[in-house]
Each structure stands twice: as C-alpha cells, then as structure tokens.
Amino acid sequence: MKLKLANHTLLIIGAFIMIVPFIWMILTSLKTFSETMQVPPTILPEEFKFDNYLNVFASVDFLKYYMNTIFLTLGRTLVQLFLCSLAAFAFARMEFPGKNTIFILILSVLMVPMQVILIPNYGILTQLGWIDTFYALIVPGMFSAFGVFLLRQFFMGIPKELDEAATMDGCSFFGIYWRIILPNATPALIALGIFTILAAWNDFLWPLIMTSSEDMRVLSVGIAAFQGQYSTDYPLLMAGAVMSTIPMLIMFIFLQKHLVTGIALQGVRR
Amino acid sequence: MSTASVLKKSKSNAAVKNKRKKRFNREAFWAYLFILPTLLGLAVFYMFPAVASFLLSFTRWDGLTAPTYVGLENVITLFQDSSFIRAIVNTLIFTAVSVPLSAAFATVIAIMLNQKIKGMVFYRTLYFLPVVTMPVAVGMVWKWLYNTDYGLINYVLGIFNLPQPSWLFDPNIALFSVILVYVWMTVGNNVILILAGLQGVSKTYYEAAEIDGASKIRQFFSITLPLITPTLFFVFITGMISSLQVFDLIFIMIGDSTALLEPLRTVVYAVYEYGFEYSQMGIASAQAFLLFIAILAITIIQFVFQKKWVHYDG
Numbered sequence: 311m312k313l314k315l316a317n318h319t320l321l322i323i324g325a326f327i328m329i330v331p332f333i334w335m336i337l338t339s340l341k342t343f344s345e346t347m348q349v350p351p352t353i354l355p356e357e358f359k360f361d362n363y364l365n366v367f368a369s370v371d372f373l374k375y376y377m378n379t380i381f382l383t384l385g386r387t388l389v390q391l392f393l394c395s396l397a398a399f400a401f402a403r404m405e406f407p408g409k410n411t412i413f414i415l416i417l418s419v420l421m422v423p424m425q426v427i428l429i430p431n432y433g434i435l436t437q438l439g440w441i442d443t444f445y446a447l448i449v450p451g452m453f454s455a456f457g458v459f460l461l462r463q464f465f466m467g468i469p470k471e472l473d474e475a476a477t478m479d480g481c482s483f484f485g486i487y488w489r490i491i492l493p494n495a496t497p498a499l500i501a502l503g504i505f506t507i508l509a510a511w512n513d514f515l516w517p518l519i520m521t522s523s524e525d526m527r528v529l530s531v532g533i534a535a536f537q538g539q540y541s542t543d544y545p546l547l548m549a550g551a552v553m554s555t556i557p558m559l560i561m562f563i564f565l566q567k568h569l570v571t572g573i574a575l576q577g578v579r580r
Numbered sequence: 581m582s583t584a585s586v587l588k589k590s591k592s593n594a595a596v597k598n599k600r601k602k603r604f605n606r607e608a609f610w611a612y613l614f615i616l617p618t619l620l621g622l623a624v625f626y627m628f629p630a631v632a633s634f635l636l637s638f639t640r641w642d643g644l645t646a647p648t649y650v651g652l653e654n655v656i657t658l659f660q661d662s663s664f665i666r667a668i669v670n671t672l673i674f675t676a677v678s679v680p681l682s683a684a685f686a687t688v689i690a691i692m693l694n695q696k697i698k699g700m701v702f703y704r705t706l707y708f709l710p711v712v713t714m715p716v717a718v719g720m721v722w723k724w725l726y727n728t729d730y731g732l733i734n735y736v737l738g739i740f741n742l743p744q745p746s747w748l749f750d751p752n753i754a755l756f757s758v759i760l761v762y763v764w765m766t767v768g769n770n771v772i773l774i775l776a777g778l779q780g781v782s783k784t785y786y787e788a789a790e791i792d793g794a795s796k797i798r799q800f801f802s803i804t805l806p807l808i809t810p811t812l813f814f815v816f817i818t819g820m821i822s823s824l825q826v827f828d829l830i831f832i833m834i835g836d837s838t839a840l841l842e843p844l845r846t847v848v849y850a851v852y853e854y855g856f857e858y859s860q861m862g863i864a865s866a867q868a869f870l871l872f873i874a875i876l877a878i879t880i881i882q883f884v885f886q887k888k889w890v891h892y893d894g
Contacts (some may be wrong), residue, residue, distance in 0.1 A: 317692045317695060317697060318697070319690075319705050320692060321689070321693070321697070323690055324707065325690060325703055325706040325707065328707055328709060328768075329709070331707065331718075331722065331764075332721075333714075334725060334732055335717075335721045343599040348730075348732060349730065350735055350738070351731075371734075376672060393618045393621070396614045396615075397618040399614060400612075400615050401615070402606075404610070405607060405608075406611040406612065412615065412619065415619075416619065416622060416747070418627075419622050419626045419627060419630075421876065422626060422872065423821075423824075423871065423875060425825065425827075425851050425871065426625075426630055426633045426868045426869060426871070426872045427625070428851070429629075429636065429864055429865050429867065430633050430636065430865075432643060432796050432856075432861075433632075436643070436644075450621070450625040452621060453622050453625060455626070458618060483607065483614075484610070487614075491594070500825075508712055511713060512713075512714040512716075514714075514827070515828065515848075515852070519856055529714070530828075531715055533720070534716050534831070537720060537832065538836060541835065548720070548721070551714075551717035554714055554716075555713050555714050555717045558713065558714065560706075561712075562708070562709070562712040563705065566701075566704075566708065570708075570772055570806075573776075574772060574775070574776035
C-alpha cells in the first residue's frame, strides 16, 4: 500500500513535468505580448484572448501551410502503405529468383542516415526540376525500407492455408494480396500508417531544404520561419505551435493503442 | 511396364513440370512487378544517393556546376577546422549523456507503471505526448521556458531562492539544457519499449525470489535488470542512432543567435550550414559520410560489447 502511494506520487511528479510545457504553451498563447514581458511572469492570462490565433492567420498564410502539410502527409502515407504492402507481400508469400538478395538490398537502406542522402537528392531533384514543388515534398517519401520490413514480418505470421485455399479457387496473386492478406493485416497497416503520418507531419529538414517559396511551406518550416520574424513575440509563436501540434496530439490520443503495439512489436522482435 | 505406358508417364511428368514451370514463371513475374515500384524508388532516392554522397566527398561542388575531384582535401580541411571538431565533440557529448539518461528515467517509470497500477493508460498517455509533438514546436516552447528573464523555470527557481542560470546563453551549460529537452522528448518512447520488455519477464522468478526472502531492490538488480537487457540494448542502439543525427531541436534553439553556434552546433547542423548556407556541398557530403561511418562504428562496437551485458537466456 505504502509502495503504491510512493509510486503514484513519483509518477504524478513525472507526469507533471511532461505536461507543464504543453500547459505553458497554451497559457502563453492566450496572453498579450506585454503581459509576457512582465517580471514576475503571470501564470494565468489576465484575460483569455484568442487574438493571437487570428493574428497567426493574418500575418502569414497559415492556412496554406496547413493544407500543404495535410497534402504531404496524406500523399506520403497512402502511397507508402500501398507500395510497401505490395512489396512485403511478394517477400512474405511468393517464390522468385533473387528473393533474398533483393530483400537484403532493401534492408541495407535502413542503415543509411537521412543527411547522407540529402545532398545528392538535392542534386537529383534539381535535375528533375522538382525543387520547390510537391513532387520534391512527397515522391521520395513514398518509399520506405522500414515499411517493407515491418509489414513482411507481420504477413509471415498470417496462416498460409488462407492463400492456398484462395489459389485453389483460382484467385490471382493480386487477389490474394488484396482480399486475404490486407484484411488480415490491419493492425500492422495502422501502426505503419501512424508512424508515417507522424514522421511526415513533423518532418523538418527535408522540406526546409527542398522548398523555398512561401507557397510550398509546411507547418514545421512555417513556424520556424515565424520564429525568425517574431523572435520575441512568444504569444504569437505559441499560438502557431499549438495549432501545428494539435492534429497529431488528437490522433495519438485516439489511436494510441495501435501506436503502442507497433512500437512494442519493434522492440520485442529483436 | 510397357514402353507405351513409360512414354505416357514421362510425357505427363513433363507436362506437370512444364505447368509448374509456367506457374513459377508467372509467380516470379508478378512478384517482380509488386516489388518494382519500391525497389526503383529506393534505388533512385536512397541507394544511388548513398553511393553518390561517398563519391561527392572527394569533390568540390557548389550544387550547380559540375563537381571537381579534390581527393582527400575535404577530410583534411575538416580535421583542421576547430569548429567542426567542436561539432563532433558536441554530438558525442549529446549522445553519451542523453541516451543513458533517457534510458534510466524510462526504466524507473516503466517499472513503476508495471505494478498493475491504476491509471496506467493515463500516465502512459502523458509520458508519450512529447514523442508525438513536432520537434520544432518543442524547441520553441522550451526556449520560452528557459528564457532568463521571463521564463517559467527561472521564475519558479526564484520563488525558492535557488540560482537562476541563463540556461541557453551560458555557453557552459547550453548543450546540457538542450540535452534535458531531448531526454524529455524521448523518454516516453523508451517507456513503451521497456514496458513491453518487462511484460515478457515471467512471474515465477519473482515468486522464487520472494520465497528466498530477496528484497525488492535485490530483485530489481538480480532479476528485472538482467532480463530486460535485450530491450535496453535495443533502446541504446536506436537511441544512439537517432541522437547522433539530432537537428530540428538544435536548429530552433540556435535560432538567430550566432553566440549559440559554437556551444550547440552538431554534425548534422554543420552539414546543413556547409551544404545549404555556404553551398559547399563537397565538404557537406564529407561531413555527412564521416557521421555515417561513426554511426556504423558505434553500432558495431555496441554489438560486439553486448556479450558482456546482454542476457538472451531469460
């Protein structure tokens, strides 16, 4: 009993440290600029004002940043789920010459850090004329070695009898993939989907380098540029930060079970 | 057996073989078709660039005109450049401090959460929130929390008459201030991993220990810790790989202040500076490739040393 109480006390202190920055972010976003420049600082805003949120939209084209980020995230995620699952199906369920060699080749991509491929990619995208376009933001992110690996592991666990029966009934390979494997792999697909959505939404270095115009800006780059322009106007910056993070926080709270399973899967598998 | 029936049999055998071969060819055709888009994409945007980056390390290149071969000049320049050496040191300190700290906190939290405690999901949600938050936003909030005059942290410290350091603007502690933020950001992910590891530990070990009268602390060091070493190993490997590549947080923390460049610059920040601010892509490639080699080396060393502390026989 005593131990449980001590546990709860420590956990609450920890949870408090985790949540305070979020609370402070929201509280600051509701204050006026002059209020944040007071010593000592006020904890609660003198008056709850939502002006900062409107001002974010008035000072930059925040709506555009939002739409760009949504487009980038959906584009990368939907295509990646389709292409990765298709390749993973071939590796998990089909026989063909060179299977292991090709699989190892794909796995080798996992070792290469992002910034190593950054500079040559800048050259490639320049050659293609894709710099500062949606192609640059989305196309390279549609392919994922990690996704192929994760899904293949999961597909291997689906009973083989299911596709053997389907083959007997004259089902094509694509039919087996579409009607047997995909419906049986929803937990893995959702986990990969959440990973991809999070990575795409929060991505910073890639869009920072591959785009330059205001029209192509995504939220992460947008609020970073915002910091440069309004470096001391923290209420405005915090309003921008709140709006950029809220979609992911909401998604996480509703889908956390799947994300947790996905993360745990990776750790246990090794 | 008559010749006719042998002939007939071998004929039908050949037909089966042929059919099988046909099916196999058809299967291979479809398999290649399914793999092709991913393989092509990975080849163009990942495999080829990885090789190209190695080759570009030996060139001078502005990103527009054709690169010229300069041999090892880039690497030699980099190792004579004190600011790059400092970036390497910063990156190594960042990793060496943040990864064990995050793993240690996560282990304690995971063990507390593993006690069939009420509100498990509630705690887990709160601890995990920073992991899903945009790192750029995290950086901005903490910059504001750390603000010397108007920040919340120094205000609270002031109430208790504690020293109020200038977290980011004191060059001696700036890096450690950012490390704290990074630990705050990553601990939730490690909690989930370690919790999964803990749930794989069989209860019988503890029952036996209870009978032998082992204390809770003794149980932790003799049972729990050894049995979760495979998970901890995974936490360390993945943690190191990502912390060696830290960028977003550093970029926001530095912001416009040149005074913060020296104490906070990491290797990836240097890659960004050289490649995209000075247009010296050859040098930037060399930096990135050196980092790649360092990550590989550190990972291999960890795999070699795992025999000394990781127990797979649980």
